[in-house]
Amino acid sequence: MATPHDNLWLENILHHVFLPPKLPGSNDERQHEWENSLTLTLINALKDFGNFGWRESDLASIRLAAQALISFRSLNSASWMISAPDLVAVLGKLTSQDSLVPLYIGPQNAGIIIRSSEEHLIFESFELSPENQSVFANNGRLRRDFPAATVSLPHDVLERNGLLSRISALIADMSKVSVPEMQPTIVKANDIQAENRDTTKPHIVTQLLMAVLRSFGEMRRRRIIWKNTREEVRYEFGNRLPWRRSPVWLLMRVVLQLTLTDQSATPPLNDCVYKKFMVYFMTRLLKLSLEADRPSDDIYIMNAKITRRLRKLDVKQAESWMTPVCSIIRDATSKLNERWQDVVRQDLRRLETADIFPSSLDQECKLSLPKLDNFISEIQQRAINMEPDTFIPSSDIMRVSSDKIPSPLQAKSAPYRIYNLVAFENWVAQCLPNWINSHLDDQSSCAQLLSTMRDYFEIAKTAYESQPEGQSIMLLILLELWVACDKSAVAIYPLSLDYDPEVPVEICSSLLLRFRSHMKRLSAVERHVHERRQKATYKQTSIFTAFGTKETFAARFYDSSSHHQKLLDRIESRAKEEELEKRLEFRQLKKQYDALIAEAGLMGHQDIMVTDRYGDKYPQHSDSCKKCSLVEQAANMEIHIHEWPLPSDAVKAKSVVFELDTPSSFQHWRDGTHFLRKCVLGPLRDFRAPKPVYSKFLNDYQALTRFRPSGKTYPHQRVMPASTTKPNAVTHRSGKKISDAREDDICLRNGMTWFYFDTEEYIFIKNIGPDIRIAKACTFLVPPPLQDFLHRPWARPDGPGPNKVIASQSLCPDHLSLDEFKALCSLPLGHKIIWENLLREFAMPSVDWRKVETALFVLQISHQTGPRSFDSDLRSSHVGLEDEALVQRLVSEMDKSLSRLKENWESIPAVATLIMVTARLLSLTKGASIEICLSFLSSCRKTSFKWLQTLRDKVPSTRYTFTAEFD
Numbered sequence: 001m002a003t004p005h006d007n008l009w010l011e012n013i014l015h016h017v018f019l020p021p022k023l024p025g026s027n028d029e030r031q032h033e034w035e036n037s038l039t040l041t042l043i044n045a046l047k048d049f050g051n052f053g054w055r056e057s058d059l060a061s062i063r064l065a066a067q068a069l070i071s072f073r074s075l076n077s078a079s080w081m082i083s084a085p086d087l088v089a090v091l092g093k094l095t096s097q098d099s100l101v102p103l104y105i106g107p108q109n110a111g112i113i114i115r116s117s118e119e120h121l122i123f124e125s126f127e128l129s130p131e132n133q134s135v136f137a138n139n140g141r142l143r144r145d146f147p148a149a150t151v152s153l154p155h156d157v158l159e160r161n162g163l164l165s166r167i168s169a170l171i172a173d174m175s176k177v178s179v180p181e182m183q184p185t186i187v188k189a190n191d192i193q194a195e196n197r198d199t200t201k202p203h204i205v206t207q208l209l210m211a212v213l214r215s216f217g218e219m220r221r222r223r224i225i226w227k228n229t230r231e232e233v234r235y236e237f238g239n240r241l242p243w244r245r246s247p248v249w250l251l252m253r254v255v256l257q258l259t260l261t262d263q264s265a266t267p268p269l270n271d272c273v274y275k276k277f278m279v280y281f282m283t284r285l286l287k288l289s290l291e292a293d294r295p296s297d298d299i300y301i302m303n304a305k306i307t308r309r310l311r312k313l314d315v316k317q318a319e320s321w322m323t324p325v326c327s328i329i330r331d332a333t334s335k336l337n338e339r340w341q342d343v344v345r346q347d348l349r350r351l352e353t354a355d356i357f358p359s360s361l362d363q364e365c366k367l368s369l370p371k372l373d374n375f376i377s378e379i380q381q382r383a384i385n386m387e388p389d390t391f392i393p394s395s396d397i398m399r400v401s402s403d404k405i406p407s408p409l410q411a412k413s414a415p416y417r418i419y420n421l422v423a424f425e426n427w428v429a430q431c432l433p434n435w436i437n438s439h440l441d442d443q444s445s446c447a448q449l450l451s452t453m454r455d456y457f458e459i460a461k462t463a464y465e466s467q468p469e470g471q472s473i474m475l476l477i478l479l480e481l482w483v484a485c486d487k488s489a490v491a492i493y494p495l496s497l498d499y500d501p502e503v504p505v506e507i508c509s510s511l512l513l514r515f516r517s518h519m520k521r522l523s524a525v526e527r528h529v530h531e532r533r534q535k536a537t538y539k540q541t542s543i544f545t546a547f548g549t550k551e552t553f554a555a556r557f558y559d560s561s562s563h564h565q566k567l568l569d570r571i572e573s574r575a576k577e578e579e580l581e582k583r584l585e586f587r588q589l590k591k592q593y594d595a596l597i598a599e600a601g602l603m604g605h606q607d608i609m610v611t612d613r614y615g616d617k618y619p620q621h622s623d624s625c626k627k628c629s630l631v632e633q634a635a636n637m638e639i640h641i642h643e644w645p646l647p648s649d650a651v652k653a654k655s656v657v658f659e660l661d662t663p664s665s666f667q668h669w670r671d672g673t674h675f676l677r678k679c680v681l682g683p684l685r686d687f688r689a690p691k692p693v694y695s696k697f698l699n700d701y702q703a704l705t706r707f708r709p710s711g712k713t714y715p716h717q718r719v720m721p722a723s724t725t726k727p728n729a730v731t732h733r734s735g736k737k738i739s740d741a742r743e744d745d746i747c748l749r750n751g752m753t754w755f756y757f758d759t760e761e762y763i764f765i766k767n768i769g770p771d772i773r774i775a776k777a778c779t780f781l782v783p784p785p786l787q788d789f790l791h792r793p794w795a796r797p798d799g800p801g802p803n804k805v806i807a808s809q810s811l812c813p814d815h816l817s818l819d820e821f822k823a824l825c826s827l828p829l830g831h832k833i834i835w836e837n838l839l840r841e842f843a844m845p846s847v848d849w850r851k852v853e854t855a856l857f858v859l860q861i862s863h864q865t866g867p868r869s870f871d872s873d874l875r876s877s878h879v880g881l882e883d884e885a886l887v888q889r890l891v892s893e894m895d896k897s898l899s900r901l902k903e904n905w906e907s908i909p910a911v912a913t914l915i916m917v918t919a920r921l922l923s924l925t926k927g928a929s930i931e932i933c934l935s936f937l938s939s940c941r942k943t944s945f946k947w948l949q950t951l952r953d954k955v956p957s958t959r960y961t962f963t964a965e966f967d
Contacts, residue, residue, distance in 0.1 A: 025236025722757035
């Protein structure tokens with residue numbers, strides 16, 4: 001057995017007695033060993049404490065407490081199991097002498113104190129460790145009263161019919177066997193399991209035993225003590241059970257306080273002896289720590305807590321027991337001071353220069369580099385090569401082929417990044433439709449397109465940062481790549497047509513596209529998604545969030561896949577074999593357990609006589625007791641549970657088997673679609689969002705991954721099932737004690753709860769809607785008071801209400817007049833009349849066409865695609881341009897504006913805006929309007945060239961003051 005001087009056991013005792021700030025995060029498997037050492041230390045401290053000249057009544061209480069702990073130690077074996085014959089012998093002595101016996105009933109989380117009076121034997125019981133909830137819910141100390149119940153039995157009743165022996169046998173059994181019904185439970189996978197991280201309910205002792213005793217005796221008024229107990233339950237991830245304060249230490253404190261408290265005195269004087277002894281005992285532990293050379297942190301904490309207890313005692317004059325206490329405190333303080341001085345001395349820095357001599361300086365400064373010397377000497381011996389070098393320049397320009405997808409990674413080169421991006425985007429516009437038609441049924445098509453989408457997005461999002469038009473083109477290209485991927489997936493797996501792809505194409509109304517061909521391609525994307533949505537028969541079932549229902553893609557695909565059905569049969573067959581093996585193992589271990597208990601029942605306990613330091617001999621339980629060894633061996637027998645590898649729900653089991661061997665093209669399509677929804681069109685990643693408390697990927701679940709076909713892995717799989725709960729096999733409940741386990745307790749249902757998980761963002765997938773950031777990224781920046789009027793997302797295509805312009809006049813910037821502010825903010829209002837709004841301003845201008853804000857407003861409203869039109873590629877915002885009369889009137893009014901502006905070359909920004917509008921009209925209109933637009937552009941070019949000649953003629957005659965200074 002360990003002694004208090006062993007450093008490891010001393011550390012454990014200090015944790016439970018002093019409760020320092022830093023505590024372990026798991027329980028101690030050998031806790032009973034150092035608790036025995038703690039009891040021995042208490043006994044020795046009580047014996048020494050009684051030698052300080054106490055009053056007769058106080059000395060009798062101290063001796064009674066020491067005798068109680070000696071009885072406690074003799075009754076409890078190394079594993080705290082009580083022997084019924086020993087308990088009968090001890091209780092038999094209680095009937096003839098005034099003493100008490102404390103009992104620790106560990107499996108029931110209860111303590112019993114048995115004491116005798118003249119005619120009765122009194123049983124007091126109480127709970128030891130409180131439940132976790134009580135500890136967590138309390139910010140400070142728990143106020144508890146002891147004991148919980150008291151029953152007295154007459155001596156003559158105990159002597160009849162062997163009642164004392166039967167009570168002793170009952171208490172002995174309670175100290176060995178736990179009752180599963182008293183353990184807190186949790187429900188996992190519809191199985192009720194014992195939660196052994198919480199404390200056992202003490203009702204078997206405090207209610208059942210007390211009720212049995214009461215039938216032979218009577219309830220007695222309790223002698224109550226109140227204790228403000230400091231309880232801790234500390235758990236660190238990865239450990240099986242949490243650390244909690246020792247229940248044996250609490251039992252000892254209750255016994256000492258009940259024994260050393262003067263019942264005739266009034267508080268606070270009635271428990272002075274108990275408080276003084278606690279100071280004395282803690283000081284003894286401080287002395288042992290000094291002898292064991294414990295760390296300074298431990299000594300300081302112990303010293304501080306002992307000093308605090310001394311101050312609370314408020315002793316008016318020195319008492320004899322304080323002499324060793326003060327001496328040890330002084331020794332501890334001196335030890336801390338010595339260690340601090342050592343730290344200070346070690347931190348001193350002294351520069352020693354005695355080893356540096358002037359005679360050695362020249363030698364130390366020499367530097368020898370023989371390899372460099374040889375290299376220099378060989379230079380003149382080299383032959384001159386007269387052959388001309390051949391220079392073969394390399395090009396960073398992307399070369400594309402119509403039958404192969406170009407890699408966007410070629411656009412990484414900074415000098416040619418934009419050119420290579422444009423080359424890739426042109427390939428998508430011109431060659432992608434033909435490529436996907438010829439590779440529609442290829443199993444590798446979805447994988448290639450997914451890789452291309454990721455690479456292009458990584459490069460383009462940086463190249464087009466803060467460029468609304470570039471961002472719009474990037475989104476269009478990604479949508480077209482996804483459509484190609486979707487077409488291939490639908491061709492390979494027609495079942496996917498029954499589900500909504502959940503791509504929010506509504507955001508496309510915010511894109512800025514220059515040409516009619518761009519809007520035509522965008523309409524093709526929208527039309528494809530719209531047709532997919534119309535054909536979907538399971539609109540309410542999401543491919544990305546729904547798991548384990550019969551309507552899901554996974555379950556329906558399984559029903560039509562013989563390969564997955566055979567895989568399920570193989571998994572279940574192997575699971576049944578393993579379950580049968582586990583049941584046979586349990587039956588065999590149960591037989592071994594029963595044999596050990598039966599063998600131990602035929603033996604008696606072994607005691608040895610020991611002599612304490614005072615020369616007194618007393619019997620002590622032998623550490624090598626054969627009976628205790630057998631009982632402990634039986635109590636420690638465990639069996640690991642068997643967990644069914646698949647969910648008990650048949651549909652969920654089908655879904656898990658499908659995900660265990662997901663078809664390659666479907667997996668890449670699902671990853672690509674989720675990438676588009678989340679990274680491209682969805683909200684930005686929130687790095688401050690809390691991560692899941694627990695997640696177990698299906699790919700890491702060993703019970704199933706062994707059935708996955710060899711060589712079939714997806715190293716960058718993004719969407720996969722993950723469980724929010726641990727499997728039963730890896731929880732702290734995975735090991736079951738043979739003593740109280742049943743056969744059905746070791747064969748459990750699967751404890752996993754599967755949901756789809758995003759492995760890149762490390763979150764469980766939820767419904768994702770379009771994010772407003774897309775509309776903001778596709779909108780030019782103007783002064784803040786104007787921004788809200790220019791910003792027209794898909795949910796608000798007409799912009800703010802017209803009354804808001806009037807209500808916002810107070811926000812008008814200083815460089816704009818009120819009339820100009822109202823006219824400018826009114827331009828975007830009404831997505832179907834934006835060209836009419838422009839026509840009004842051209843005819844009766846209220847805005848200054850020379851200002852940048854005006855140019856940005858015109859550029860935004862004329863290039864923003866707006867909502868989809870089912871009748872035309874021009875979208876509902878621009879469908880009015882199919883009316884040639886409107887186009888001609890616009891050009892006519894712009895021509896009048898040009899006539900007013902052409903005489904002043906400072907109107908360059910205004911003419912640039914007119915050219916931009918005309919170029920937009922030219923890209924959208926057909927027929928005779930084209931000639932009118934070209935004619936107007938010719939007039940603009942002539943005006944611009946005339947201004948250029950005017951400025952060129954003025955340069956020679958203009959002399960700037962700042963140039964004269966440098967002539």
